[in-house]
Amino acid sequence: MASLSVCQPQCGGFSFENSKRNALLEAEFTKLGHSLPAARKTGTTICGVVFKDGVVLGADTRATEGMIVADKNCSKIHYISPNIYCCGAGTAADTEMTTQIISSNLELHALSTGRPSRVATANRMLKQMLFRYQGYIGAALVLGGVDSAGPHLYSIYPHGSTDKLPYVTMGSGSLAAMAVFEDRYKQDMEEGEAKQLVRDAIAAGIFNDLGSGSNIDLCVITKNNIDYIRPHDEANKKGVRSGSYKYKRGTTGVLTKNIIPLDLELVEEVVQTMDTS
Amino acid sequence: SFQTTIMAVEFDGGVVMGADSRTTTGAYIANRVTDKLTQIHDQIFCCRSGSAADTQAIADAVTYQLGFHSIELDEAPLVQTAANLFKEMCYKYREELMAGIIVAGWDKRRGGQVYTVPMGGMMVRQPFSIGGSGSSYIYGFVDSSYKSGMSKEECLQFTANALSLAMERDGSSGGVVRLAAISESGVERRVILGNQLPKFASC
Numbered sequence: 337m338a339s340l341s342v343c344q345p346q347c348g349g350f351s352f353e354n355s356k357r358n359a360l361l362e363a364e365f366t367k368l369g370h371s372l373p374a375a376r377k378t379g380t381t382i383c384g385v386v387f388k389d390g391v392v393l394g395a396d397t398r399a400t401e402g403m404i405v406a407d408k409n410c411s412k413i414h415y416i417s418p419n420i421y422c423c424g425a426g427t428a429a430d431t432e433m434t435t436q437i438i439s440s441n442l443e444l445h446a447l448s449t450g451r452p453s454r455v456a457t458a459n460r461m462l463k464q465m466l467f468r469y470q471g472y473i474g475a476a477l478v479l480g481g482v483d484s485a486g487p488h489l490y491s492i493y494p495h496g497s498t499d500k501l502p503y504v505t506m507g508s509g510s511l512a513a514m515a516v517f518e519d520r521y522k523q524d525m526e527e528g529e530a531k532q533l534v535r536d537a538i539a540a541g542i543f544n545d546l547g548s549g550s551n552i553d554l555c556v557i558t559k560n561n562i563d564y565i566r567p568h569d570e571a572n573k574k575g576v577r578s579g580s581y582k583y584k585r586g587t588t589g590v591l592t593k594n595i596i597p598l599d600l601e602l603v604e605e606v607v608q609t610m611d612t613s
Numbered sequence: 614s615f616q617t618t619i620m621a622v623e624f625d626g627g628v629v630m631g632a633d634s635r636t637t638t639g640a641y642i643a644n645r646v647t648d649k650l651t652q653i654h655d656q657i658f659c660c661r662s663g664s665a666a667d668t669q670a671i672a673d674a675v676t677y678q679l680g681f682h683s684i685e686l687d688e689a690p691l692v693q694t695a696a697n698l699f700k701e702m703c704y705k706y707r708e709e710l711m712a713g714i715i716v717a718g719w720d721k722r723r724g725g726q727v728y729t730v731p732m733g734g735m736m737v738r739q740p741f742s743i744g745g746s747g748s749s750y751i752y753g754f755v756d757s758s759y760k761s762g763m764s765k766e767e768c769l770q771f772t773a774n775a776l777s778l779a780m781e782r783d784g785s786s787g788g789v790v791r792l793a794a795i796s797e798s799g800v801e802r803r804v805i806l807g808n809q810l811p812k813f814a815s816c
Contacts, residue, residue, distance in 0.1 A: 460673075467670045470709075491643075497665035499636070499644045511641065 379508030379547020382412060382423035385521065386502045387530035390487045390558035391480035394422045394534035396509070396542050397567070398549035400427055405549070411566065413555045417475045418562070420481030421555050422462075425507035426494060427474035434475045438462055446553045455481040455488035459498055467496025476506045482557050486502050486518050509541025509548040516540045527556060535569055616785030618747030618776055619649060619660035620769045621717040623740050626724040627796030629765065631772035632660050633747065645711050645788045648770040649800075654679050656795050657695045657718030662745035663732065664711040671702050671712055696728035696736055713744045713803075719795050741754030743775070747783035751775050753791040762776025765794055769803075770811075777810045 362372055382395045395412035398405055414422050414435035420442075424431025438461045446453045459479055466473055477492040491504040503521050505513040516537040525533070531554060543547045551567035621630040632649035649661045651672045657679070661668035675698045676677065683690045696716040703712055710732075717727045729735075729742040741759055742780055745752060755775050763771065773790055780786045790805040 463666075463669070468665055471666075493638075493643075493666065495664070495666035497636075498671050499647065501644065501646070 339428050349400065350469070351523065365452050378508070379545070379549075380412065380425040380484065380507030381505070381513050381538050381541025381545060381548040382425050382478050382507050382512070383505040383513045383517070383534060383541075384423065384478045384489045384491075385517070385525075385530050385534055386480075386487050387525040387527060389527065390482045390556065391489050392527075392530045392534045393421055393423050393478060393480045393555040393557070394554050394568075396538055396548040397551045397553060398542075398547070399428055400547055408550050409567075411553065413553055413564070413566075415439060415448065416458050416479070416481070419452060419483060419557065420455055420479070421557060421562075421564075422458070422480075423478040423506070425476045425478075425510075430473045430475040433563045434462065434465065434473060435477070438465070452483060452485050454483040455479060455490065456483075456485075459490045459492065459500075462492050463498050465496075466492065466494060471495040478504055478506050480555075480557060487557070504536065505541075507541070507548065509538075509545035510513065512540040512544040513537035527558075530567075536573045539569070616747070616783070617649060617662040617684065618751070618779035618783060618786040619662050619713075619715055619744045620748075620755075620772050620775055621660060621715045621727040621742050622763070622772055623717075623725045623727050624763055624765055624768045625724070627719045627765065628727055629768040630658055630660055630715070630717050630793045630795070632791050633745075633776060633786040634791055635786055636665055637785055642787075645709070647788070649792060650791055650793050652676075652800075653695050653716070654683065654690055654718070656689065656720065656797075656800065657692055657716070658793055658795060658800070659695070659699065660715040660744065667669070667710045667712045668714065669716070671710070674702065676698055679759075687786065691720045691722060692726040692728065693738075696730060696738075699730045700734055700736035703730050703732075707734045715742050715744050715747050717795065721795060725796070728778040731733060743753060745779075745786065747757030747776075747779035747786035750782040751779045754778055765796070769794060773805055773809050774811050778813065780810075781813075 363426035365372055379398055379400045380396060384391055384393045393413055397409045401411040412423055414424060416422050416435060416439045422435050424435060438458060441461060442453045442458055471494045474494050475499040476494055476574040479492060481488060489504060490498050490500050491506055492498045501516045520533055534554060535552055538552045554565040554568040556563040617633060619632045621628055628778050630650055634647045636644040636647045650658050651661060653659055653676050659672060678698050679690050679695050699714050699716055703710060713732050714730045719725050726738060728738050740761060743755055758771060769792055772792060776790050789807060792803040794801045
């Protein structure tokens with residue numbers, strides 16, 4: 337193994353130097369009874385379908401950290417270019433960053449060529465990057481868009497293989513969604529039909545897969561128009577509590593009361609609302 | 614990735630290539646209509662088996678290299694050149710790659726040719742070649758059925774029969790049969806759907 341000297345520029349790719357140290361730390365942690373935090377994954381059901389005038393992309397909105405829901409309303413349909421969007425499943429950070437990098441490179445490419453970008457170009461860039469990292473970037477993507485050559489839909493796997501198909505699903509809920517597609521997909525559907533089909537496929541994922549949940553986001557891409565519908569459907573509405581469990585004031589008797597005023601100067605006030613729904 | 618059945622046969626004046634259409638991730642079929650016959654140049658194709666990501670990346674790289682070479686040469690490239698480019702890449706990175714490829718096509722110098730580049734990076738020309746996980750089930754069939762000097766239609770029938778038998782027995786092969794016939798006049802592609810596959814006595 338070549339040793340790294342200060343003068344040598346480090347080659348690209350991941351550095352696995354700390355893997356041994358991390359393994360030792362994890363072993364010690366488990367001995368004390370704790371576990372290391374799990375990377376936030378998006379569980380997920382994502383899918384896409386080609387219809388008469390364009391493509392419809394759909395996604396659920398649940399992000400999980402192990403068995404806990406980290407984000408009830410995260411956005412999994414990422415912008416790549418004005419006419420191309422990409423749904424991402426797998427490790428949340430990987431899908432977010434990968435799509436942002438390719439979106440940036442694609443914009444520079446479009447300015448350089450003087451033409452609107454093509455979906456095939458985005459596909460090439462994504463697959464070549466993911467192959468270079470040999471699957472260590474855990475991003476499974478559904479890429480869709482409309483360009484000068486018509487509507488296109490690709491599925492891209494973490495190791496860098498891609499498939500160009502009329503309908504695709506990815507993520508832990510992909511089998512449930514694919515079942516819906518295999519039953520009801522037809523060529524040259526109308527926009528309304530296609531939206532309903534995608535909505536039903538994502539709903540199948542939400543209700544039958546623990547890793548998917550919350551709302552359904554849709555993105556309808558046609559030649560001259562993008563409809564980013566977030567949320568399209570709130571499949572899981574939180575119920576209204578029928579009883580109030582709050583205790584009335586005076587339930588607990590107060591014995592003594594001692595008020596000490598603190599002499600403080602208010603420098604800055606920041607209010608961040610928590611989602612207590 | 615795909616476990617597969619792929620096949621290519623030489624005839625006088627060209628080659629016939631065939632493949633199944635199933636790509637699996639574990640037990641789930643990720644794509645049931647995959648096209649494993651990839652065009653490398655106008656009259657040179659390759660059949661891909663092994664890891665989908667690896668073979669797609671290799672095929673893209675070789676397509677680029679061969680296209681560049683053809684422009685420099687100002688004539689159509691040889692099938693042997695394409696096969697050599699595959700072999701260089703598959704041998705150099707043999708530890709990292711999982712790719713079994715059959716390169717076939719037509720060129721002016723030697724007519725129809727089939728070259729096999731299995732995992733490990735060997736390259737050898739054969740009158741016909743089979744590959745992929747499903748090929749194990751049809752070695753007996755192809756060895757007994759193959760005759761030299763078959764016509765294009767006979768080769769197409771031979772390939773379709775062999776692939777159907779393999780798909781019947783191999784769990785990781787299935788879907789439709791994709792065929793391509795390459796000759797001096799060009800490329801002719803065909804698809805045989807599931808219900809139109811040749812049937813045999815045991816089914």
